[in-house]
Amino acid sequence: MMSNLVRERTPERAVHGQGTGAFGFFEVTHDISHICKADFLKKVGQKTPIAIRFATSGGSRGSADLVLDNRGYSVKFYTREGNFDIAGFNTPVAPFKDPLDGHIITRSARANPATNAPDANMALDRATLVPESLHMLMYTYSGRGIPASYRNMPGFSVHTYQVENENGDQYFIRCHFLPDGGIKYMKAEEARQIRADDPHYLTKDLYRAIENGDYPSWTFSVQILTETDVENEGPGVFDLTKIIPEDRYPLHEVGKFVLNRNAKNFFAEVEQLAFCPCNLVPGIHGAPDKVYEARRLIYRDAQVYRLGGNVFNIPVNCPFLVQTHTYNRDGMPPVSGGEGPNYYPNSFNGPEPFVPKHSTGLINIIEKDGADNFDQAGDLYANILTEEERSTLIKNIVSKLKTATHFLQKRALELFTSINQDFGDRLKQEMNITICSN
Ligand code: HEM
Numbered sequence: 001m002m003s004n005l006v007r008e009r010t011p012e013r014a015v016h017g018q019g020t021g022a023f024g025f026f027e028v029t030h031d032i033s034h035i036c037k038a039d040f041l042k043k044v045g046q047k048t049p050i051a052i053r054f055a056t057s058g059g060s061r062g063s064a065d066l067v068l069d070n071r072g073y074s075v076k077f078y079t080r081e082g083n084f085d086i087a088g089f090n091t092p093v094a095p096f097k098d099p100l101d102g103h104i105i106t107r108s109a110r111a112n113p114a115t116n117a118p119d120a121n122m123a124l125d126r127a128t129l130v131p132e133s134l135h136m137l138m139y140t141y142s143g144r145g146i147p148a149s150y151r152n153m154p155g156f157s158v159h160t161y162q163v164e165n166e167n168g169d170q171y172f173i174r175c176h177f178l179p180d181g182g183i184k185y186m187k188a189e190e191a192r193q194i195r196a197d198d199p200h201y202l203t204k205d206l207y208r209a210i211e212n213g214d215y216p217s218w219t220f221s222v223q224i225l226t227e228t229d230v231e232n233e234g235p236g237v238f239d240l241t242k243i244i245p246e247d248r249y250p251l252h253e254v255g256k257f258v259l260n261r262n263a264k265n266f267f268a269e270v271e272q273l274a275f276c277p278c279n280l281v282p283g284i285h286g287a288p289d290k291v292y293e294a295r296r297l298i299y300r301d302a303q304v305y306r307l308g309g310n311v312f313n314i315p316v317n318c319p320f321l322v323q324t325h326t327y328n329r330d331g332m333p334p335v336s337g338g339e340g341p342n343y344y345p346n347s348f349n350g351p352e353p354f355v356p357k358h359s360t361g362l363i364n365i366i367e368k369d370g371a372d373n374f375d376q377a378g379d380l381y382a383n384i385l386t387e388e389e390r391s392t393l394i395k396n397i398v399s400k401l402k403t404a405t406h407f408l409q410k411r412a413l414e415l416f417t418s419i420n421q422d423f424g425d426r427l428k429q430e431m432n433i434t435i436c437s438n
Helices: 101-108 120-129 131-144 188-197 201-211 227-233 266-271 290-307 375-384 387-401 406-419 421-431
Strands: 019-028 047-056 071-079 082-089 161-164 170-179 217-226 251-261 284-286
Touching: 019 071, 019 201, 019 266, 047 251, 082 170, 101 120, 120 131, 120 387, 120 406, 131 375, 131 387, 131 406, 170 227, 201 251, 217 227, 375 406, 375 421, 387 406, 387 421, 406 421
Parallel strands: none
Antiparallel strands: 019 047, 019 251, 047 071, 071 082, 161 170, 161 284, 170 217, 217 251
8 A cells, every 4th residue: 555655646737737527428409410420410419428627727736726827628529439539728719829839838837947936927928929829818817717617617629620521521610618507707806715715616616516416518519611711711710819700600509518427536537538639530630720730749648658658548538439449559557458460451350440431631721921910819808808807907917017027017018009009008007117119
């Protein structure tokens, strides 16, 4: 027992370390087989087992839930064609569109390597060096940064996925998961008070609700674009830092998620969950943008580091509705099965690799220079946020700006002013600073 005790810690997730999850089902309520041939979407009423994990982004395993941060919202569909995973956010946009910026965003949200404490300068430096991140920051800081409960938290795929129907016609979808109990947020002051006594309030709230039979549910909808829409709209529809306007591309309901089972053992079933953008099923190609391409590689690598080379043999990561055949053999536990030849091609009736009927590849996105990083951020400020949300946004930004060094304050205020003049003016007023124009 003692030797088990000293070996029972595994590496935590490199990001989104603090979270919780539960299990349930996805039920198709509307037929979208005309755009996507994936088996789990085929028939109204069809149910597929799912796992969902919610997490803060910056916090380490064991840190508080009720902090001002954007959140992860990940879904694993255990389909009859294998597992399909979406690891998305609770904001409709991400903080970067170049995969190399993922490194700046992640590192700067962590502790300062010298002090091992959070550092406003690091956070502000990154926000101003990757200015397209300000759109997401504005969502999080305008009062949408702390969910009242995970049951009331929305989710978004953020990426625009390429899908195809039985005829090989290509379509593009963005996914929205909207809580049937309504989207609700918590005020920062209330969160501070609860956090003082109960840092894992959101985790316990979800667990309690499911134990009490009060099962949370979400409506899963998609925005749909045709190939012609994509040609007309341009590369912006694949830009992770931008939304796709719902007035032009409305939501089409697909189904419901219901969470009705808690893990019996948190480590086995939630900590060991491994969501990977490389887990796709026929009919869903993934997203054609560069960040998705990077994510296909890095998640598997991260999970092999975190959980070992046979991470997909861990029961919670197995596609248990289908028998899988693989040429993978041996290695560190868990290891199971593996009959027949261990190389391919072979002359001994070994399994044949899956070859799709249509060999459609992902489309190429060509982004021209000078993409506008601030148009939607400006629209969010001026036309979408309420006055109360604008005030919350300004208060939250000022609380970070105040402790940062002068040159970063200046750079940030210039960027916020470029987003919207009134936004910049109000921030300067709150900061009581006059910025020189040079
Ligand atoms: C190049 C960009 C990115 C990199 C390098 C990256 C890297 C990672 C890594 C290493 C993990 C831990 C995986 C594990 O150990 O299981 C992770 C988790 C996660 N990432 Fe990313 N990420 C990127 C972009 C994104 C984007 C754009 C989104 C949202 C659309 C996202 C959402 C998530 C979520 C929700 C999790 C937690 C999954 C869970 O609950 O287990 N990431 N990411």
